Amino acid sequence: MTGPAPLPPELTPTALAQDWRRLDPRMLLVHPVIEAGRYLPLLIAVFFFGGTTRSNGQGSYWSVVVLIIVMARATLLWVTTRYRITATQIELRRGLLRRRTLTAALDRVRTVDVTAHALHRVLGLAKVSVGTGVSDRSGRGGLVLDGLTASSAASLRADLLHRGQPPPRAGEHSPAAVAPRSSDTAIPAADGRSTDTEDVIVTLRPAWIRFAPFTLSGAVTVVAVAGFGWRLINESGIEPERFGILRYLVPRLRRLPTWRLAVEAGLGIAAVIAIASTAGYVLAFWHFRLTRHTGGTLHVSRGLLTTRATSVEERRLRGAGLSEPALLRVAHGARVTAVATGLRVGRGAERGGTVLLPPAPRSVAVDVAGAVIGSRAPFVARLRRHGPAATQRRWTRALAAAAPVAVVGGAVTGRLAGWELGLAVAAAVVAGAALLARDRAAALGHETVDGFLVTQSGSVDRRRIALAADGTIGFVWERSFFQRRAGLVTLTATTAAGRQFYRVLDVDPAEAARIVTTLRPGLIEALLETTPHMVPSASVEPTLPAATPIVEAVQRGAESSAGAGSGEGT
Amino acid sequence: MKPAGAATDLREPRHRVSRRAVPYWTVKALGRWIVGGAIGALLLMVFVPDTGWRIGVASVVAVIAVIHLVVMPRWRFAVHRWELTDIAVYTQSGWFAQERRIAPISRVQTVDRERGPLEQLFGLANVTVTTASAAGPVRIEALDLATAAELVERVTSTAEISEGDAT
Numbered sequence: 001m002t003g004p005a006p007l008p009p010e011l012t013p014t015a016l017a018q019d020w021r022r023l024d025p026r027m028l029l030v031h032p033v034i035e036a037g038r039y040l041p042l043l044i045a046v047f048f049f050g051g052t053t054r055s056n057g058q059g060s061y062w063s064v065v066v067l068i069i070v071m072a073r074a075t076l077l078w079v080t081t082r083y084r085i086t087a088t089q090i091e092l093r094r095g096l097l098r099r100r101t102l103t104a105a106l107d108r109v110r111t112v113d114v115t116a117h118a119l120h121r122v123l124g125l126a127k128v129s130v131g132t133g134v135s136d137r138s139g140r141g142g143l144v145l146d147g148l149t150a151s152s153a154a155s156l157r158a159d160l161l162h163r164g165q166p167p168p169r170a171g172e173h174s175p176a177a178v179a180p181r182s183s184d185t186a187i188p189a190a191d192g193r194s195t196d197t198e199d200v201i202v203t204l205r206p207a208w209i210r211f212a213p214f215t216l217s218g219a220v221t222v223v224a225v226a227g228f229g230w231r232l233i234n235e236s237g238i239e240p241e242r243f244g245i246l247r248y249l250v251p252r253l254r255r256l257p258t259w260r261l262a263v264e265a266g267l268g269i270a271a272v273i274a275i276a277s278t279a280g281y282v283l284a285f286w287h288f289r290l291t292r293h294t295g296g297t298l299h300v301s302r303g304l305l306t307t308r309a310t311s312v313e314e315r316r317l318r319g320a321g322l323s324e325p326a327l328l329r330v331a332h333g334a335r336v337t338a339v340a341t342g343l344r345v346g347r348g349a350e351r352g353g354t355v356l357l358p359p360a361p362r363s364v365a366v367d368v369a370g371a372v373i374g375s376r377a378p379f380v381a382r383l384r385r386h387g388p389a390a391t392q393r394r395w396t397r398a399l400a401a402a403a404p405v406a407v408v409g410g411a412v413t414g415r416l417a418g419w420e421l422g423l424a425v426a427a428a429v430v431a432g433a434a435l436l437a438r439d440r441a442a443a444l445g446h447e448t449v450d451g452f453l454v455t456q457s458g459s460v461d462r463r464r465i466a467l468a469a470d471g472t473i474g475f476v477w478e479r480s481f482f483q484r485r486a487g488l489v490t491l492t493a494t495t496a497a498g499r500q501f502y503r504v505l506d507v508d509p510a511e512a513a514r515i516v517t518t519l520r521p522g523l524i525e526a527l528l529e530t531t532p533h534m535v536p537s538a539s540v541e542p543t544l545p546a547a548t549p550i551v552e553a554v555q556r557g558a559e560s561s562a563g564a565g566s567g568e569g570t
Numbered sequence: 571m572k573p574a575g576a577a578t579d580l581r582e583p584r585h586r587v588s589r590r591a592v593p594y595w596t597v598k599a600l601g602r603w604i605v606g607g608a609i610g611a612l613l614l615m616v617f618v619p620d621t622g623w624r625i626g627v628a629s630v631v632a633v634i635a636v637i638h639l640v641v642m643p644r645w646r647f648a649v650h651r652w653e654l655t656d657i658a659v660y661t662q663s664g665w666f667a668q669e670r671r672i673a674p675i676s677r678v679q680t681v682d683r684e685r686g687p688l689e690q691l692f693g694l695a696n697v698t699v700t701t702a703s704a705a706g707p708v709r710i711e712a713l714d715l716a717t718a719a720e721l722v723e724r725v726t727s728t729a730e731i732s733e734g735d736a737t
Contacts, residue, residue: 341702473673473674473677473701473702473703473706474671474672474673474674474677474701474703474706474708475671475672476669476670476671476672476705476706477580477669477670477671478667478668478669479667479668479669480666480667480668481666481667484668492705494673494701494703494705494706495703495705496701496702496703496704500703500704500705500706501703501705501706509579509580510578510579512579513578513579513580514578516672520674522657523657523658523672523674524580524658524672526655526657527580527581527583527653527655527658527660527672528578528579528580528581529578529579529580529581
């Protein structure tokens with residue numbers, strides 16, 4: 001890191017070096033509402049059950065007391081929280097009794113997230129989360145400034161990310177097929193500074209919402225809401241059959257035959273999930289925009305009610321992933337995620353900051369992924385197949401896992417509903433496993449192209465990952481007992497980015513060696529041997545005492561004893 | 571680059587671990603079997619009322635334990651190997667499932683040598699070499715002390731030369 005970049009007037013080091021600042025006072029309006037929302041179940045519980053049996057109406061008083069406590073806590077949160085930005089670090093202090101000071105060195109800042117939910121936006125505020133990579137992973141509370149004005153949040157983000165950086169590696173990002181609509185609009189820095197230009201890589205088209213029902217992202221929400229509703233009905237002792245449409249519906253449904261009820265319920269649930277998924281898609285990805293800035297960052301902004309802006313330094317980017325879950329594949333859709341150091345991998349791409357493209361047409365996804373990493377080849381290249389042994393392993397594994405399920409499921413169903421149905425269940429399980437095995441085998445593939453390791457696998461959650469060769473750190477060859485028998489190896493490239501490791505499943509050992517020598521020339525050449533085949537030897541030759549000198553000049557071939565393949569029987 | 575048709579794989583790392591690794595792994599596994607066996611026995615007493623069943627289950631577990639204690643350490647010793655070149659740390663480990671790991675010296679972040687009570691009893695040390703990847707630590711178990719010290723020294727002095735934050 002060279003000297004600090006010019007900070008905006010209100011953030012110059014001299015002005016701020018000693019000053020501890022509070023968050024925006026308008027947060028006094030936000031915190032209580034948020035906190036009250038968080039304690040809403042408690043408030044409701046107190047309101048209804050606070051007075052318990054005899055004292056009628058006492059509950060409402062108690063709920064007022066609880067509300068006051070919650071409000072006081074929220075106010076305290078604002079009073080006790082202070083932050084400051086010095087020339088070298090950003091510090092956050094909070095807590096009344098247990099004071100905590102969080103510190104992050106400015107040159108370690110890797111990602112900056114600006115989030116604004118509906119209430120924030122009404123008041124013109126935003127929340128800034130600063131990611132420093134390491135602390136993200138260890139799971140401790142990160143550095144979050146909840147409640148800056150939207151404009152100072154934006155300029156803070158720009159400053160944190162563009163501090164004294166060299167311009168982006170020139171020529172590395174060739175204009176991709178997406179035809180970046182070069183618009184010279186400045187990023188929305190409120191004070192009118194326009195040192196920063198941006199290239200729009202992609203923006204959301206409303207037509208892409210058609211992919212939302214294929215994501216099943218709504219299923220979780222629907223299940224949660226249904227579970228909550230079910231409990232509420234049970235606890236409150238309300239009989240839902242007596243109310244509204246249900247009074248009319250329930251007796252009708254009761255008269256239907258079981259299979260029709262099952263079909264109709266299935267369709268109904270599918271429809272509800274599709275609607276929820278669509279709503280979720282719109283809420284999360286409306287106004288989605290992926291841009292590249294001259295400062296060397298990728299910038300994602302999105303959201304209908306809660307807006308979210310994530311910035312990733314391009315020098316932290318180690319690749320990208322094209323993700324095609326089974327359902328989305330049916331609709332010819334895909335999404336794109338980033339593989340970057342310091343960017344957490346959340347559950348589901350929407351949760352983490354890693355999403356570079358929401359579910360969209362596959363061709364667009366390929367273009368975006370290509371534009372992000374500067375090469376389209378990894379996502380269009382024909383992949384090398386893994387061969388019949390790898391295919392057989394997919395089948396063996398799927399069927400071995402399905403067999404007990406089929407037997408138990410079939411037996412239980414047969415016992416309860418007749419042997420025909422039991423047999424049908426068992427057959428369905430086996431058929432499902434076969435479909436899965438076939439699709440998983442078809443997915444397997446890898447290639448080394450344009451300085452990237454490309455690996456693809458999976459059926460229900462198929463992914464093609466492109467990992468830059470210089471992003472790989474080490475390699476792991478895994479061989480289970482059965483893989484050794486099949487003459488296969490799973491090669492894992494370890495990396496500091498994304499999920500930390502990416503696998504090439506079940507490849508020929510020679511191909512694994514070829515991958516590594518292509519990605520990192522010089523790393524393993526001295527450790528290779530040439531044998532006609534993997535010679536499995538049951539006995540291990542008792543050579544080499546344990547305490548030989550450690551580092552020798554390794555001469556290739558000179559000491560490679562042909563029988564020393566892997567020392568285990570087959 | 572390589573002669574076509576010839577299958578090329580990694581050769582094994584050069585060095586075996588200390589011979590005392592076999593008793594070390596045996597005692598370590600024995601400790602786990604004793605703890606697991608005690609818990610299992612407790613569960614048997616609570617959930618299985620029939621004495622015949624109790625004896626049956628217990629003897630099956632005991633036979634598996636003895637086979638494991640005899641086979642596993644020797645198999646492990648046959649597999650576990652390591653090597654340090656000027657470029658990389660290279661290890662082979664496991665028994666039923668095996669793995670080989672390579673970490674470039676230039677990407678090494680820390681080198682730990684650790685000795686628990688059991689390791690001290692056998693005069694052994696475990697060395698762990700970590701990189702910036704959370705999935706990438708290379709661990710060499712059961713080295714004798716002199717070898718471990720020399721290894722740590724070598725890796726440290728080589729890794730110091732490398733630059734950058736190694737991500």
